[in-house]
Amino acid sequence: MNQEQFDKVKNGKGFIAALDQSGGSTPKALKAYGVEESAYSNEDEMFDMVHEMRTRIITSPAFTSEKILGAILFEQTMDRDIEGKHTGDYLWEEKGVVPFLKVDKGLADEKNGVQLMKPIHDLDETLSRANERHIFGTKMRSVINEPNEEGIKEVIDQQFEVGKQIIAAGLVPIIEPEVNIHSKDKEQCESIMKDEILKHLNNLPEDQNVMLKLSIPTKANFFKELVDHPRVVRVVALSGGYSRKEANEKLRENDGLIASFSRALASDLRHGQTQEQFDAGLKDAIDTIYDASVNKK
Incomplete structure (x- = not known):
């Protein structure tokens, strides 16, 4: 493990950019970016276009380590190049941004009120x-x-089982059991989930660490116990379908919680924008998300 990267993620000021839409969500991400499905005729062309979009974000002068600690990549993005370097190397060597990788293969069908990983x-x-x-x-x-309770326990057990395999490979896993923000029992889901997470955290040996990526809690600072846990490197929040403004407002109420937004980060970016317009839109998103991550109420 790179100790400099570990220290940056654990102690740095900023947030994690989520650039990891994969096969199923890529057409939706491209459409939001202003690229219709008629613009590409097969999967290869689709992934070429999404890599162009991600390259445009990562190489933008607005995308710097001053406010961004890390970036989560999709597998194909990891295997591709930006300006002659593998994306992870470009992020770290040129931008000072720590690279992460999405490793799941999508969600299984719902059972017991949850969707496990495939x-x-x-x-x-x-x-x-x-x-x-x-x-x-x-x-x-x-x-x-x-x-x-049975379903949530199964989710957390699976997450930590895979997480331990990732730790054994020398990487830091981001455990992400997303609570659906539209659940009518969201707060109850969060309570059960937190208890299950704590059971696993308390059983981790001192040389094993994880990160957590969670929906912003209904009750402010409800995850403070997780934020302060010695086995947790960082707790980051997903936007989960909230607008950027709403997600930022909710995030600001939670001490120690930083953003890891995807849609809320790229919501104002469009394929047809001039570079000046694109960079300005990205800068505004980064500035507001950073502010909500580091300046709390």
Whole structure:
């Protein structure tokens, strides 16, 4: 593990940029960016266009380590180049931004009020490539829709089981059990989830650490116990469908919680913008998300 990167993620001021839309969500991400499905005729062309979008974000003068601690990449982005360097190397060597990798294969069908991760059959091979590409950590997402104790326990057990495999490979896992912000029992889901997470954290040995990526809690500072836990490097928040303004307002109420936004980061960016317009839109998003991550009420 790169100690400089570890210290930056743990103690730095800023947030994590989530640039990890994958196969299923890529057409939606491109459409939001102003690229219709008619603009590409196959998956290869689609991924070429999304890499162009991510390259435009990462190479923008607005995208710097002054306000961004890390960036989460999709597997294809990790394997591609930016200005002659693998994306992870470009992020760290040119921008001072710590690279992470999304490793999950999407969500299984809902059962017991939750969606587990689909099996990750090639995880060892992916982690080996991630190490070759100088990736610092990983991210994997599950979803909690209802306060079903059995289902939520299964989500957290699965997350930590995979997390331990990632730790064994020398990487830092981002555990992401997303609570659906539209759940009518969101607060109850958060309470059950937090208890299950704490059970696992309390059983981790001192040389094993994780990050957590969670929906912004209904009750301000409800995750403070997780933020302060000695086995937690950082707790980051997903925007989960909130607008950037709403997500920032809610984030600002939570001490120690920093952003890891995806849609809320790129919501004002469009393919047809001039570079000046694009950079200005990205700068405004970065500035407001940074402010909400470091300046609390």
